Amino acid sequence: MKSIPRRSFLKFLAFSTVSPSLFPAIVNADACKVQHPIMPPDNRYPGRCPVCGMIRPMWARTWITFSPVMEVSQVCSFHCLADWALKSGQDPEQVMLTIYHHPEKSIPAEKAFIVMGSTAAGTMSPVSKVVFAAKSEADAFKATCGGTVVDYPRALLTAKVSVAQENQTINKRRIEKGKILEPKQEDNCVVCGMFPARYPYGKCQIQTKDGKTLHFCSTQCLFAFLGRQNAYIDDPVTPLIVWVVDRSSGMWISGRTAFYVIGSSKVFGPMGHEAFPFALLEDAKTFAVENDGKAVVYGDVTIDKIVPQWNYKTE
Numbered sequence: 528m529k530s531i532p533r534r535s536f537l538k539f540l541a542f543s544t545v546s547p548s549l550f551p552a553i554v555n556a557d558a559c560k561v562q563h564p565i566m567p568p569d570n571r572y573p574g575r576c577p578v579c580g581m582i583r584p585m586w587a588r589t590w591i592t593f594s595p596v597m598e599v600s601q602v603c604s605f606h607c608l609a610d611w612a613l614k615s616g617q618d619p620e621q622v623m624l625t626i627y628h629h630p631e632k633s634i635p636a637e638k639a640f641i642v643m644g645s646t647a648a649g650t651m652s653p654v655s656k657v658v659f660a661a662k663s664e665a666d667a668f669k670a671t672c673g674g675t676v677v678d679y680p681r682a683l684l685t686a687k688v689s690v691a692q693e694n695q696t697i698n699k700r701r702i703e704k705g706k707i708l709e710p711k712q713e714d715n716c717v718v719c720g721m722f723p724a725r726y727p728y729g730k731c732q733i734q735t736k737d738g739k740t741l742h743f744c745s746t747q748c749l750f751a752f753l754g755r756q757n758a759y760i761d762d763p764v765t766p767l768i769v770w771v772v773d774r775s776s777g778m779w780i781s782g783r784t785a786f787y788v789i790g791s792s793k794v795f796g797p798m799g800h801e802a803f804p805f806a807l808l809e810d811a812k813t814f815a816v817e818n819d820g821k822a823v824v825y826g827d828v829t830i831d832k833i834v835p836q837w838n839y840k841t842e
């Protein structure tokens with residue numbers, strides 16, 4: 528083989544696309560354990576995942592944005608993307624994935640090379656999905672940190688297969704850590720004073736910015752509270768996360784990405800008329816058809832839609 532003179536070889540390096548196999552990108556072992564989540568949280572990346580409640584300033588490396596699907600347009604991870612795709616029954620479009628090592632950059636999902644299952648830390652899943660813009664970088668990362676290089680459809684499919692199991696594990700951990708507080712027998716509903724612990728499908732709660740948990744017996748009381756806090760408490764709180772119970776599975780789910788059936792004249796909850804929460808839109812639609820109701824998203828639920836002629840009592 529004819530050797531290339533050094534001068535033109537350097538030119539070749541400078542002006543052409545270098546073959547990845549000839550010059551694999553050098554990945555430092557530190558790249559496997561780059562800090563994730565980001566601490567302290569970096570406020571250059573604003574946003575919150577409505578599926579799980581986590582914040583972008585911490586989880587920016589795995590953030591995903593897309594054209595709105597039923598009012599949701601950003602999630603923290605492939606886990607929450609898969610979760611939302613399954614819950615809404617729609618695969619998001621125009622998906623943009625964040626480059627793991629450059630959280631300030633994102634690329635269209637179709638162009639991404641994703642190292643799945645490496646030693647790098649993931650988000651909401653033990654199987655991390657580390658996004659790269661170049662195959663050479665993904666290959667080099669894989670050589671050092673393990674895993675498999677896959678494309679976007681494969682990564683999403685894997686996340687969908689794992690999401691139910693992962694959600695069970697995550698909920699168990701949330702309850703252990705007090706991120707979801709099971710109401711105790713003596714805890715009262717902030718609105719009506721009843722005992723939420725007695726209503727396994729009615730109970731719901733708000734976690735506030737300053738770490739408080741407010742318990743409710745039902746979504747009727749929850750949305751009455753959200754409609755006018757000062758009818759019930761002196762100092763209004765900033766709700767961070769709302770937890771409700773999926774009527775199908777009995778599991779705690781994020782209230783902001785639940786689907787609600789309102790307007791049923793056949794089924795009633797602890798307070799009478801309710802917004803019945805479901806994880807899956809499909810389940811909500813079926814329940815609505817069977818019980819004369821209508822399935823809507825969180826943003827469409829207001830207390831006066833739950834209870835006809837609702838009136839805040841004034842004393």
Ligand SMILES: [Zn+2]
Nearest residue numbers: 576579603607
């Ligand atoms: Zn999330």
Ligand SMILES: [Zn+2]
Nearest residue numbers: 716719744748
């Ligand atoms: Zn109540």
